[in-house]
Amino acid sequence: MQRGYLDHLKAFKAVGRERSFTKAAAKLGVSQSALSHTIRELESRLGVRLLTRNTRGVNPTEAGERLLRTVAPRLDDIEAELASLRDFQDRPAGTIRISAGDHAVRAILWPKLKRLLAAYPDINVELVSDNKLVDIVEEGFDAGVRLGEQVAKDMIAVRISPDIRFAVVGAPSYLDGRSPPERPDDLVGHRCINLRLSTHGGLYAWEFEKRGKELKVRVEGQLAFNSIFEVYEAALAGFGLAYVPEDMVLADVAGGRLRRLIEDWCVPWTGYHLYYPISRQTSAAFDLVVDALRHRR
16 A cells, blocks of 8 residues: 555545535544645545535545445544554553562562452463572563572662561471570581572572671481472471571461571571563553562561
């Protein structure tokens, strides 16, 4: 189709349906002279007469009637589809894929996102729970979640949680008859429940700090899991000591089901951050997800 045809056909449709240049010009918001010029140009390009003018008004010719009957409805469909696209400006939609660890998904992302998703049914969110460090660009994610210290410098990072503190805990049934550890080095004499990290396939070394001194302890025990929640449940069942986020065990510690140990070596870490590439083109749906997750003190 030659350039300008759509505008010319739209003008012809208005005149043909209104049977009046005056009414059609008012509907289109143009002058009568400009509209007459547009129709003459269309007739010239097509090589046929489309309208006849007389004292009673304007009437389509046989060719004009055919054009109104066949083309005008298609123009209506095109205009309706273009108008429907404006709905996306008012109704955010789309799928957002986020990679995060299981604790972040259950403790932070899902509690916040379920309120957003109830209000915006056209926004879809896929939460992929994995404890490995994911290349979100390579694996097709819109964003990832890590502790603040782990976010690469070339990413935009948005804090989504307060600082996080881990806790060493054990059930009374496990500690009965055993000397509780008083410092991280004492853990080597205990059965501990390991967490396997998918990134390198290795077991997580428990990290501690006191007065600026940092320690990493590789523990041993009968069990290892790749989910922090199974680690917690095994500790609750008395299979050994666990090192888990503090919020998971506060109620159990208060209720006497777990006992907290070497607390003075467990310092807060920078909380979870949602991160995504600086170059990412955001959408209304993505912006709403980020805002819903943003930590507010």
